[in-house]
Amino acid sequence: MDIAIVGGGIGGLVAALALQDRGFTPTIYESAADMRELGVGINLLPHAVRVLDALGLRERLLESGIATAELLYFNKFGQRIWREPRGLEAGYAWPQVSIHRGRLHGLLHAEAIARLGPERVVHGHHLAALDTSAEHPLLHFTERSSGQSRASVACDVAIGADGIHSRVRRHFYPDEGPPIWNGAILWRAMTEGAPFLTGRSMFMAGHANQKFVCYPISRAHLDRGSSLINWVAELRFDPDRPFAREDWNRKVDRETFLPAFRDWRFDWLDIPALIEGAAEVFEYPMVDRDPVARWSFGRVSLLGDAAHPMYPVGSNGASQAILDAEALAQALATTPGPAAALAAYEAVRLEPTAAIVRANRNQGPEQVMQLVEERAPQGFANLDDVVSPDELEGIAARYKQIAGFDRKTLNSLAGGGRG
Numbered sequence: 001m002d003i004a005i006v007g008g009g010i011g012g013l014v015a016a017l018a019l020q021d022r023g024f025t026p027t028i029y030e031s032a033a034d035m036r037e038l039g040v041g042i043n044l045l046p047h048a049v050r051v052l053d054a055l056g057l058r059e060r061l062l063e064s065g066i067a068t069a070e071l072l073y074f075n076k077f078g079q080r081i082w083r084e085p086r087g088l089e090a091g092y093a094w095p096q097v098s099i100h101r102g103r104l105h106g107l108l109h110a111e112a113i114a115r116l117g118p119e120r121v122v123h124g125h126h127l128a129a130l131d132t133s134a135e136h137p138l139l140h141f142t143e144r145s146s147g148q149s150r151a152s153v154a155c156d157v158a159i160g161a162d163g164i165h166s167r168v169r170r171h172f173y174p175d176e177g178p179p180i181w182n183g184a185i186l187w188r189a190m191t192e193g194a195p196f197l198t199g200r201s202m203f204m205a206g207h208a209n210q211k212f213v214c215y216p217i218s219r220a221h222l223d224r225g226s227s228l229i230n231w232v233a234e235l236r237f238d239p240d241r242p243f244a245r246e247d248w249n250r251k252v253d254r255e256t257f258l259p260a261f262r263d264w265r266f267d268w269l270d271i272p273a274l275i276e277g278a279a280e281v282f283e284y285p286m287v288d289r290d291p292v293a294r295w296s297f298g299r300v301s302l303l304g305d306a307a308h309p310m311y312p313v314g315s316n317g318a319s320q321a322i323l324d325a326e327a328l329a330q331a332l333a334t335t336p337g338p339a340a341a342l343a344a345y346e347a348v349r350l351e352p353t354a355a356i357v358r359a360n361r362n363q364g365p366e367q368v369m370q371l372v373e374e375r376a377p378q379g380f381a382n383l384d385d386v387v388s389p390d391e392l393e394g395i396a397a398r399y400k401q402i403a404g405f406d407r408k409t410l411n412s413l414a415g416g417g418r419g
């Protein structure tokens with residue numbers, strides 16, 4: 001079966017590896033002319049690490065990234081609201097991994113070339129149009145910078161793993177328009193510094209209108225007593241104000257947001273110093289899209305951000321793309337007929353990911369910070385007077401169920417092979 005994967009990002013590459021693992025020989029068509037390790041930090045939740053573990057990649061992940069030990073929420077004064085163990089520390093059979101997105105991408109890319117052969121990871125092929133008038137999809141590619149046409153490709157199955165601006169999605173939803181901005185802007189960067197808290201802690205501080213997210217992403221740094229700290233500063237503006245198109249690589253001056261964080265000098269971490277220590281800062285608007293009713297149309301389907309772009313809340317962007325990849329490979333391997341297999345894949349993945357898109361619009365598990373901000377804007381002497389442990393527990397547990405990484409359910413799959 002000729003399977004064409006449009007887009008060689010995290011989702012497309014894992015889909016190719018999962019398909020290869022089940023005996024298929026897919027081909028990836030990637031718009032970028034060559035492989036570049038772009039981005040800053042990204043998180044993989046235990047259920048996504050489980051998929052990569054089954055592909056033999058667990059050790060490679062942990063050589064590069066950090067097995068996150070705990071997640072904490074603080075108010076804007078650095079007072080602790082919530083702490084929970086994560087990954088192995090929380091009793092999961094798989095770690096949560098915080099890692100440099102470019103390293104992860106590079107690792108997956110190298111594996112795809114090694115396992116599939118370089119001729120199946122094709123760069124410089126930008127999908128310009130898709131023809132679905134016949135039974136077999138026909139893909140028309142160009143070379144993006146010159147606009148020159150490439151040879152068109154007919155295939156048995158086409159998977160749109162081409163990210164938030166998916167051309168494949170636009171073919172089926174031509175009137176959808178640009179992603180929806182909620183008014184928040186994220187400034188993302190990395191700073192080398194001293195390890196904070198456990199050295200493997202991830203935290204968020206602030207509230208819905210102003211937030212700081214922080215976690216270390218490099219095992220090599222930690223091994224030598226340092227920390228490569230990924231951070232995201234977030235401020236909320238009027239969503240009607242015009243804003244530039246989302247681009248993961250847009251660099252900006254930190255003075256656009258640093259003044260808002262000037263007082264955030266916690267006794268356990270100096271946030272302004274962290275911001276000043278970064279070599280470069282990238283700006284990204286908080287965008288997503290409304291869930292759609294269908295991803296699969298005959299022999300074509302969508303995967304990852306092309307299928308369900310979501311706010312980067314709750315560490316789900318890459319994790320859900322990886323779960324899609326696994327479900328797609330499973331469906332194609334076990335369901336007779338490509339169109340039926342793609343329908344089966346959609347049946348397993350569309351509704352759960354739509355639920356996460358919706359939960360993330362409501363701030364996902366981070367809503368506890370807003371709760372405390374509303375009830376105790378000047379800080380607190382005793383957290384229990386502001387919010388009960390039961391209320392906090394309930395919010396955290398509900399989100400884990402929605403995002404599919406409830407510990408009991410996930411661990412029941414350990415040792416059971418593919419699920």
Ligand SMILES: Cc1cc2nc3c(=O)[nH]c(=O)nc-3n(C[C@H](O)[C@H](O)[C@H](O)COP(=O)(O)OP(=O)(O)OC[C@H]3O[C@@H](n4cnc5c(N)ncnc54)[C@H](O)[C@@H]3O)c2cc1C
Pocket residue numbers: 006007008009010011012029030031032038039040041042043101125126127128161162163164165166167188248249303304305306312317318321
């Ligand atoms: C450059 C870049 C940097 C990022 N940095 C971060 C980060 O620091 N932190 C974070 O949390 N998330 C980051 N992300 C997003 C994150 O990778 C995704 O949210 C998540 O991994 C889901 O992956 P995906 O494969 O669906 O989409 P993506 O990882 O976005 O991959 C989509 C791929 O499709 C390719 N493509 C797009 N259009 C076409 C086309 N018409 N034809 C062929 N190929 C096409 C793109 O070049 C890209 O390689 C970044 C994405 C990109 C592209």
